[in-house]
Amino acid sequence: MANASATTTVAVAGRQLALSNLSKILYPETGTTKGEVIDYYSRIAPVLLPHLAGRPLSLKRYPDGVAGQGFFAKNVPNGAPDWLRTERLPAPGSTKNRDEIDYIVLPTDDGDALATLVWLANLASIELHVPQWQVGPRGGVRGTDLLVFDLDPGAPATVVECCAVALRLREVLDAEGLVAVAKTSGSKGMQVYARIKPVEWGRTSDYAKAVAQQLEREDPEHVTSVMRRSLRPGKVFIDWSQNNTAKTTVAPYSLRARPAPTVSTPLHWDEVAACRRPEELVFAFDEVLARAADEGDLFAELLGDDRPALPRR
Template sequence: MSPASKVPVRVDGRELVLSNLDKVLYPESGFTKAEVIDYYSRIAPVLLPHLEGRPLTVKRFPNGVEGMSFFEKNAPEHTPGWVRRARLPAPGSTKDRDTIDFALIDDLPGLVYYANLAALELHVPQWRVDGEGRALPPDTLVFDLDPGPPATIVECCEVALMLREVLSADGLEARPKTSGSKGMQLYAAWDGREEPSAYAKRLAQALAKRHPERIVSVMAKKQRPGKVFIDWSQNNPAKTTVAPYSLRARTRPTVSTPLLWKEVERCESPEDLVFTSSDVLARMEKHGDLFSRA
C-alpha cells in the first residue's frame, strides 16, 4: 500500500487512518470505499441508536461485493482501544472459542473505523449489553419474511400486513423495513412477556395454518416456492439480523430501509421497495428515523 493511499483524518476527536478510498466496492455502479464511508457518516444520526449496546457482527468485502467476503464477530486485533467491547460466551463457536470480544459501535468514529474495513453489512442481535458488558434480556421481536421464488417482496408485504394485525391485537406495534435484498423484516418492541422465539414461532405457525397457500413457517426449502417463509428463529439470542440503515452487498449499494406502512400497503412491484444509499439519505432528510419508537 503506498503512503498516498492512506489518509489521516480526525473524527469527533479520534484519530483514524483511512485507506484505499478510491477502491470500487460496487463495480456495477462504481460505488467506492470513500462513498461507503460517506454514506455511513451521513446516516449515523439515525443508524447509531439501533447499534448502540448491541454486539456487532459485520460482513466484510475487502475487494468489493464481487470478491471474497467473511463474517467477523471478534473485534480485530488492530481495533482502536477507544472502541467499546463486550466479552461474551461463544457456545458452539466454529473457531472453538470460549468467548468472543464483540465491538459495540456507539459513536461516529467507531462506525467510520468499520466502514474503512469494508464492513459493508452490519448485523446485530435483538438484545443489548449493560454498561458492564453483560447481556440483557431481548428488547426487540423480529420476523424475517423471506419470499420463495416466484414470490417477491410484494407477497412479503401482504404477509407483513397480516402480522401487523395479529401483533396489534396483542398490544405490539410493528415497524417494517426492507432487508435490502429480496425480503423484509417486521420489528416490535418486546416486553418480555414470554420467550420471544416461542411467541414468534406460535404466531408464524398460526398464520401458516390459516394461509397454507401463501405462508410457510418451517425452514425446509422444498416447501417455500411461491410462498413467504416467516422466519421466527431470528429471535434466538445467538442470531443476528441486518441492522436498519445497513448497506447490503448486492450489485447496487442497496440499504435495509425502514418503511412507512402506506408504502407496504401500496407495494405492487419489487422495485417499489428498492432503496439505494442516496435514496435513504434523502428519506432521512424527509422523515427522520422511521424506525424510532417515538
C-alpha cells in the first residue's frame, strides 16, 4: 500500500474508502510515506481507539508533509462521508469566533471508528488531539473525566527532569487516591494523567493548579507552575491549564509532526524512574507498534468505569 501512487479503494470495517497519494512522503527526514502513516494508524487502532471514543477530535493536518505548513482542523472537513459521526458542540475560545463547531466524534463500539481513523489518516491528519471530557452517545457534553499535567522542560532541562517531576506527581496523586499513568508527548516533554469521576468544568483546573503550586513550593529551583517563558529556563513547567475545557492534549499513540515519526507513547513507571538520557524515551511508530503487540495498552488504566472522586483542595 505504501508504494502505490494512484488512488486505491480499500474496504475498512465494511466501508469503502478511496486512499490517495499513498507514496507521498510526509516525513522527509526518514522517507516515511502517507501509506505508512495510514498503516500505522490502522494497526495501532486497537489500543488507540478507546482513548478517542466519545471525545471530539481536533486534527493537526500536514497535507504537504511535516516540513510544510500544518494547520489545526476542528470543523468536519469538506467531503466527509455521511456515515461519519459528527456533533455540533460549543466552541469556547474559538480563534474563528464560532459559537459552535461540527466536530468528528468517534463511536465508542462501532466499526465505523476504525474506518473514520483511516479516512482521517488519508487526509494527512498526523496528530490527533482530544479534550479531557466526552460527548454522550446521543450528544450532549459530559463532565470532565480525566486529569492531566503537561510537563514542559525549559532548556537546558529535558525529559529527564520531567521524569523526576512526574514521579513526584505520582506520589502526590497516589496519596490522594488517584492512579497516575505517564506518556511521552512525542516531542520534548511528557504528560501525567489520572481518571476521575466526571466533575463540572473548572474543578480539574483548580485542582491541577493547586498540585502544581505545591510542587513548585517544594522545589522552586526545578519546577514552575507559571506560564511565563522567562521563568522556565532550566525548569519543568507543570502546565495545569491543559485541563481547561477549551484545550486539548495530544492523544496517546498519536504520531507527532516532528522530523521523524515519533509517537506520544505510554510508559511503564519503571521506564520513567530509570530514564537518564532524553533519547531513552523517544519512540518511533514501528517501536510503538511492537510495544503494543507485546504489552497491550499501557494507558488502559484511564478506561476503567470505577473512577475515584477528584480530591478537594
